[in-house]
Amino acid sequence: MSDDDVRMSQIARALRAPVRLSASFDARVMAAVRRLPGHERLKLWARLTTPRTVTVMPLTWGLLAASVALFAVLGAMHFAVDVDRAAKPIASALFPAQTKPAPQRVQFVLVAPDAKKVAVVGDFNGWDAQHAGYQAQHRGGGVWSVTAPVPVGHHRYSFVVDDSVWVADPTAPRVVDNDYGVPNSAIVVPQE
Amino acid sequence: MEASSDAVVVSHVLRGDVEAFGTLVERYRDRYARYAFHMLGNREDAEEALQDAFTRAYRSLPQCEDPERFGAWLFRILVNRCRTVGARRGRRARTFVADETALLGAAEDHPAERTAWREEIDRALQQLRPDQREAFLLKYVEELGYDEMSQLTGVGVSALKMRVMRACERLRELLSEVHSV
Numbered sequence: 413m414s415d416d417d418v419r420m421s422q423i424a425r426a427l428r429a430p431v432r433l434s435a436s437f438d439a440r441v442m443a444a445v446r447r448l449p450g451h452e453r454l455k456l457w458a459r460l461t462t463p464r465t466v467t468v469m470p471l472t473w474g475l476l477a478a479s480v481a482l483f484a485v486l487g488a489m490h491f492a493v494d495v496d497r498a499a500k501p502i503a504s505a506l507f508p509a510q511t512k513p514a515p516q517r518v519q520f521v522l523v524a525p526d527a528k529k530v531a532v533v534g535d536f537n538g539w540d541a542q543h544a545g546y547q548a549q550h551r552g553g554g555v556w557s558v559t560a561p562v563p564v565g566h567h568r569y570s571f572v573v574d575d576s577v578w579v580a581d582p583t584a585p586r587v588v589d590n591d592y593g594v595p596n597s598a599i600v601v602p603q604e
Numbered sequence: 605m606e607a608s609s610d611a612v613v614v615s616h617v618l619r620g621d622v623e624a625f626g627t628l629v630e631r632y633r634d635r636y637a638r639y640a641f642h643m644l645g646n647r648e649d650a651e652e653a654l655q656d657a658f659t660r661a662y663r664s665l666p667q668c669e670d671p672e673r674f675g676a677w678l679f680r681i682l683v684n685r686c687r688t689v690g691a692r693r694g695r696r697a698r699t700f701v702a703d704e705t706a707l708l709g710a711a712e713d714h715p716a717e718r719t720a721w722r723e724e725i726d727r728a729l730q731q732l733r734p735d736q737r738e739a740f741l742l743k744y745v746e747e748l749g750y751d752e753m754s755q756l757t758g759v760g761v762s763a764l765k766m767r768v769m770r771a772c773e774r775l776r777e778l779l780s781e782v783h784s785v
Contacts, residue, residue: 420772423779424744426725430634431641433651441629441658442622448663451618 513603515561520546520571522581525554527573534569534599536562541572564603568596614671617662625662632675633658636682642741643686644693645730653689657682680756683738690734728778732771735759739767740775 434440520532530548537543537560548556548571568587571579580586580595587596608616608627616624633654640650661668661678668677729737742753743764750761757764 416772416776419776420744423725423775426722427642427729427741427745428638429722431638431647431650433633433637433647433654437633437651437655438626438629441633441655442626444655444659445625445662446622448659450620450622451665 513564515563516601516604517559518562518599518601519557519559520548520569520581521555521557521583522548522571522573522579523554524556524571524573524579527554527556529574530556530558531572531575532558532560532569533572534562534567536567536569541575562599562601564601567599567601569599570596609672610674611671614665614668614674617665625658628661628674628678629658632678636679639679639741639746640682640686642726642729642745643734643737644690645726649689649693653685654682656689657685660685683742683756687734687738724779725775728775731778732774736767736771736774739764740771743768 515536522530524530530550531541531543532546532548533539533541533543537546540546546558546560548558551557569581571581573579578595581597584597584599587598610628610631613624613627617628636657637650637654640653641647644650644653657678660681661674664681668674670677729740732740738757739753739759742748742756743750748756750764753759753764754761759767
């Protein structure tokens with residue numbers, strides 16, 4: 413060993429002597445470490461934030477993407493149909509149909525050769541002799557007629573001649589009991 | 605935990621046992637404090653660099669590829685931290701005081717003489733260029749081979765040999781001015 417080597421070895425030996433740190437060094441390091449996020453959280457965070465290289469095979473990933481799109485479309489259609497099916501019974505239960513059958517047009521005919529005015533009154537027009545839609549027209553030969561809408565169902569009615577005489581329809585069944593002491597006829601209007 | 609291998613301790617830390625990291629701190633602090641102290645020349649900077657190295661090692665522990673060699677991995681971090689702290693310190697005026705040398709705890713036959721001798725060595729060491737000081741400490745004090753030094757520092761073997769040679773020459777010059785070494 414040369415003199416230089418001996419000198420360097422002496423220097424190195426002197427420098428290898430241990431160095432004392434502050435008594436609080438370990439505590440300071442551990443305090444700093446405890447302030448850092450735990451490794452379970454760090455691993456999750458690293459997974460989410462570390463850039464990774466992803467190899468994309470066009471055929472495989474193309475098929476996968478197409479499958480996902482197909483399932484998405486079918487799923488959406490199925491969902492829409494199901495919603496529609498499910499909604500109908502609920503809607504009908506909550507909001508039962510309130511639509512009434514359309515009124516039927518009925519022809520009323522009365523032969524009254526001496527009459528100057530004939531009108532039809534009934535429970536379908538509030539027994540109103542002046543109701544415009546129920547004024548009969550003279551067809552000649554003393555025949556008066558009017559075709560007017562009447563709701564489906566059972567009704568009572570009568571003719572009013574010259575605004576004063578109530579005349580029951582001679583072609584219709586007579587109602588036995590009448591509320592007003594005047595003759596009433598009965599009619600059943602069927603649903604078409 | 606004290607007798608466990610580095611790999612076992614590291615696995616405990618990675619499973620969430622933060623306190624297990626204390627075993628690694630205790631295991632490596634003194635050995636690496638010596639390098640940080642000689643590189644930076646004072647205890648304050650040395651402790652700062654060493655603490656920073658430990659906390660960075662903890663944070664990056666999942667990236668430690670060979671936990672059985674945690675010590676070597678930590679040392680690489682410390683070498684880089686010492687470079688950073690040294691660069692930050694830059695040309696800040698420094699006075700190497702005897703008090704710093706008193707921190708050195710070698711068993712001494714003649715404490716007064718040994719302290720003076722150590723003080724001269726440390727003063728000379730701090731007058732080396734940082735890259736030469738680093739190479740000298742790794743070669744003669746940490747007793748690494750040139751290949752290990754090259755892996756650790758990222759510097760080629762030839763360049764490292766040159767740095768060590770220059771460091772030795774400079775130390776001889778500086779120390780011969782005061783003592784007959």
